[in-house]
Amino acid sequence: MQKNKDALKISPEVDQDFSRFLYQVRREEKVLLQQLAEGLMTASQLARIEKGQRPVCKNMRDRLLGRLGIASDLYENLLNVEDYTTWEQQRNVLCAIEQKDFQKAQELLDVYEQQEPKASNDKIKQQFCLVMRAEILKQQDAELYEIGGCYDEAVKLTVPDVEYLCTAKRLLSIQEVNMVLEYWFYHRDADFSEKCKDLMAFVENSVYDAFSKAKIYPKIAYYYLRECFFELGDQTVERLREGLQICDQAIEMLRDTGRAFYLLEILEFKVKVLESIENNLDKGRESQELERLKTDCKESAELAKLLRELSEEYGVQADMQDCTYLYRQRWMFYVGDVLRIRRTMYGLTQKELCGSDCSVRTLRRTEKREVNMQQETLGVLLRKLGLSKVFQRARLVTNDKEVLKLREEISVCRNNSEPARAREILKQIKARVSDKIPENRQYFVETEAALDWMERKIAKEEFAAREDEALQCTLKVEDLYQMNEVYLTQMEMFCIRKKIQVLTDIDKKECINFLLRFFEFYEKKNALSDCISMYEFATICAICELGKMKEYHRATNLAKKVLCEDLICKRIWGIEGYLYEISWNDLYIKKGQIQEKEKMTECLRQCIILSHFCKRKFFEDFYNKKYIKYDHHLDTADHCMVKRLPPPNKSQYHLPYCRQ
Numbered sequence: 093m094q095k096n097k098d099a100l101k102i103s104p105e106v107d108q109d110f111s112r113f114l115y116q117v118r119r120e121e122k123v124l125l126q127q128l129a130e131g132l133m134t135a136s137q138l139a140r141i142e143k144g145q146r147p148v149c150k151n152m153r154d155r156l157l158g159r160l161g162i163a164s165d166l167y168e169n170l171l172n173v174e175d176y177t178t179w180e181q182q183r184n185v186l187c188a189i190e191q192k193d194f195q196k197a198q199e200l201l202d203v204y205e206q207q208e209p210k211a212s213n214d215k216i217k218q219q220f221c222l223v224m225r226a227e228i229l230k231q232q233d234a235e236l237y238e239i240g241g242c243y244d245e246a247v248k249l250t251v252p253d254v255e256y257l258c259t260a261k262r263l264l265s266i267q268e269v270n271m272v273l274e275y276w277f278y279h280r281d282a283d284f285s286e287k288c289k290d291l292m293a294f295v296e297n298s299v300y301d302a303f304s305k306a307k308i309y310p311k312i313a314y315y316y317l318r319e320c321f322f323e324l325g326d327q328t329v330e331r332l333r334e335g336l337q338i339c340d341q342a343i344e345m346l347r348d349t350g351r352a353f354y355l356l357e358i359l360e361f362k363v364k365v366l367e368s369i370e371n372n373l374d375k376g377r378e379s380q381e382l383e384r385l386k387t388d389c390k391e392s393a394e395l396a397k398l399l400r401e402l403s404e405e406y407g408v409q410a411d412m413q414d415c416t417y418l419y420r421q422r423w424m425f426y427v428g429d430v431l432r433i434r435r436t437m438y439g440l441t442q443k444e445l446c447g448s449d450c451s452v453r454t455l456r457r458t459e460k461r462e463v464n465m466q467q468e469t470l471g472v473l474l475r476k477l478g479l480s481k482v483f484q485r486a487r488l489v490t491n492d493k494e495v496l497k498l499r500e501e502i503s504v505c506r507n508n509s510e511p512a513r514a515r516e517i518l519k520q521i522k523a524r525v526s527d528k529i530p531e532n533r534q535y536f537v538e539t540e541a542a543l544d545w546m547e548r549k550i551a552k553e554e555f556a557a558r559e560d561e562a563l564q565c566t567l568k569v570e571d572l573y574q575m576n577e578v579y580l581t582q583m584e585m586f587c588i589r590k591k592i593q594v595l596t597d598i599d600k601k602e603c604i605n606f607l608l609r610f611f612e613f614y615e616k617k618n619a620l621s622d623c624i625s626m627y628e629f630a631t632i633c634a635i636c637e638l639g640k641m642k643e644y645h646r647a648t649n650l651a652k653k654v655l656c657e658d659l660i661c662k663r664i665w666g667i668e669g670y671l672y673e674i675s676w677n678d679l680y681i682k683k684g685q686i687q688e689k690e691k692m693t694e695c696l697r698q699c700i701i702l703s704h705f706c707k708r709k710f711f712e713d714f715y716n717k718k719y720i721k722y723d724h725h726l727d728t729a730d731h732c733m734v735k736r737l738p739p740p741n742k743s744q745y746h747l748p749y750c751r752q
Contacts (some may be wrong), residue, residue, distance in 0.1 A: 096412065109151055110484060116491040126450045128159055131216065131250035133364065134364035150175035151216040153484065155250075158265030159298035163307070165342050167484045168423040170474075172464045173493050176426040178217075181207070183622070184353045185224055186416045194228050198741050201225065201411050215249040220419065222246035223271065225559040227414045239737050240278030259294035266308040267418050269295065273312055274415075288316035301497075305344045307418060309405070310354035313342040315594045318362050322368050335365050350665025352399065352704045354412050359396040361432075363389055395701055402667070406652070408502060408659040417662065423623055428471065432459040433579040434477040439522070478566040479581070480531055488535055490525045498524075510711045511543045518543075531583060534565035552594035557675050559591040573606040580610065582626055595640055608650075620654075624661050628654050634664060635673045644677040651677075668702035668711065671695050693722045 119126055130156065131140075140146035141156075145329040149169055154164040171179060181204040188197035203222045219608040226242035246573070247254050251268055254275055264272065267398075269291060276287045295309045321327060321335050339362040346355050359611075366389040373382055402409035435445050442452050442459075449472045455462045465473075471481030482488050486496055498521050504570055505514035518539055527533045544550045550558070567584050569575075571734035580588075585607070592603045607630045614620050631654045638647035657672040675695035683690040703712040 108336050109144070109482060110148070111142050111144040113491045114153075114160075117157075117162070117493045120493060121160060121298075123160065123263065126245065127682065128156060130262070131155070131252065134429050140643075143590060151178065151214075151220075153234060155216055155265050155267075158304070159263040159266065161304055163301055164484075165420060166484050168425075169421070169484050170425055170427040170430055173461050174464075176424065176461075179424050181419060182220060182419065183421070183694045184620075186419060187618075189224065189227055189231070189416050194232060196222070197228055203227075208693045219246045219249050219271070223419075225266075226274070227416065229413065235280055240275070243271055243274040243278055249273045262352075264294075266300070266304050270311070270415055270418055273315060277315060281589065285316055285320050286407070288312055288319065292316065292341075296341070302345070303351075306349040306351045308508055310342040310358060311346050311412070311415075313338050314354045314357050314361070317358070318634050321361070321365065327368065329369060329576065332365050332369050332372070336362065336369065339365065339381055347705055347707055350512050352662040352664045353417065353661075355664075356396055356399050356410055357412065359399075360390050363393045363396065366392070367539055370735065373619075391704075395705055398698055398701055399415050399664075402655075403659055406656040406659055408656060420621070420661075422621075422625060423582065426461065427465075427474075428458040428461055428704055430479070431455065431473060431477070431578050433577055434479070437567075437572075437575060437578060438477065439569075445476060478530060478568070485531070487531070487581075487586075488521070488525060489529045491529045495524050497522055499535075506542065506546070506694050509546060511546045514539070516544055519681075530565045531581070534562050534583055534587070537565060538562035538583070541592060548738065556591050557592050559587045563587040566592060573602050574664040576609065578610060585610075585626055585630060589633050593638060601641065604637060606694050608634060615680060619643050620657050622644070624663065628658060628663070628666050632669050632673075635670070639673060639677055639680075642680075644681050664702060665706050665708075668699040668708075668715070670716070671702075672699050689722055695717065696722060 110250060118125075120606075125138050129135045129138040131558060132152070136644045137146060138156075141148050142348070143703070150169070151280075177659075181200070181465075185197055185204065188194070188200055200226055201221055205422045206570050222242045224248050226239050226246070229239045229242065232427060247268070251257065251262070251264065251272060254272055257272065273288070273291060276284055290311060291312045295305055295312065298305075300308075317335055317338065339358050342358050343355070343362070365530075366385050370382060370385055373385075389445060398411050402408075431445075435442070442455050446452050446455050450469050453471070454465055454469070456465065458465045469482070474481050482489050488495055488499055490496070498517050502514050502517050502521075505511070505517065518536070523535065525532050527536055540653050541550070541555055541562065545552075565582055566581065574576070589607065590602060592600055595603060611620065611623065611630070612622050614627070631650055635647045635654075639643075640652070640672055651670040651674045655667055655674075658664065658667055658670075667686045672695060674690045679688045696715050699715040700712055703709075
């Protein structure tokens, strides 16, 4: 452990924090203080927050960022005592509702609502409680006026003019948009459909990022379609085309983000609309368009059927049941736990970490969740442990919202095997952020190593060494893989996971077991959804490598587990990879029997459907090549003799895993 202590260095001061980030984003979007603050606080109070003169809780931070179009669940978060306790209580309520344990949900909600000190002006907390009560009542088939009453009270806390709302002049978070939608639904009049159209236009033209739009637009679209097209037989072709356009707009948002919020409902609705249009077209004059509509209808029906079948197979509710997904937060840690765990990883006592910067008593009480440490002191200790003082970040430490968009573009390029384009974007990012910040330097080193490896410019030994170099930008400890309790940032986990593919089987297995141990903590608490993005990212690598090492049953069980979690969280972006690996393992276990090859062909067809939907052309081409190969084998095989065609070498044909 002495070398761990010797490696400890204080990282450079980081000038990014919430107040600066909020100010920068608001100015970039040309939003006035009064616009952003409306219904939440006064403009002067918001100005003090932006100057760092007024503390702000996590719920309010998320609401402010949400109004500026930033999805908070894309970030990793370090929380103080109060914020972490609040998150835990809200999470428990959400889980109980999702599991349809409404009595437990109500009890948890009562405790949370009555918790002291009760801030009478905590509008965000009050809204959460009212919306969750409405969800419980809805699931219990309560009277409409009861449900509507909850939404009435909730929305007017921050949108008091909801009855005469002019969306063109307002900033709303997606949670507020949902409350407005539900308020209008339960108080609906003849103008409900027009109000839905106003909300759809608001979302389309808003500053929301892609993930925020994908969460709320499909729900509004579904409410509109359900209201206006309940009886398709009475609609004109022009009216049906309008409905089809709305379906396609919602579906495109979901395709761009790999999410499935209200996807099944909209797909099934789209199929009915397409069939109605087909029946009303002039078959002679519209033959070309008719063929296109039939193809579109077939593809939509196949995807809907596949999603229903997968949901049934894995015991997951297929249809959307509630709005809890709008309140889900991922990758949350209490900062005192992070200090304790990270300190232990470096082999430091509390006294050694504190030095002259902090009293041991303060650190001890912080680790025990008894007090909150002062921000500046906390920042110093975190930097000693290789972490920045930024409590809400997305792998890069920056005030620049545009940089976060560019980082997402690089992820897409890496997944589609487009290294040249990724390098162009990386160059833009480097010009906009400081590489003196360890987290940023780590990102640059890892990304450049991955692109060099993708282009075969370096051997596997150098790739592994450069991934280690990236990891050590923020984490310099020995015997990492033997540690039972660790705290890793998403980027640190990223470096470890990427290196696995070039290790020897012994080292590979050690890394895989280490990563899986990290997630066992969440699994035991039935909380894998709290870390779903990193869980799926780490496990697809483990599944591939375990298959190569002929641990087929272990790989299959792991694939089924994460596939189920993805279905629960409505994430379909990587599902095809798990289906593919499950079929590969079955093929090897059954030694390439004809019936297993038939299953493999069907699996590849499903993978093509899913990868096409998620715009993953690189993977779609991969599956298409394999489909042609297996389909040919089945056509030429002598089924009477049950001709055995040995499967190809898995190391050559496994799914390339470069998911982000």
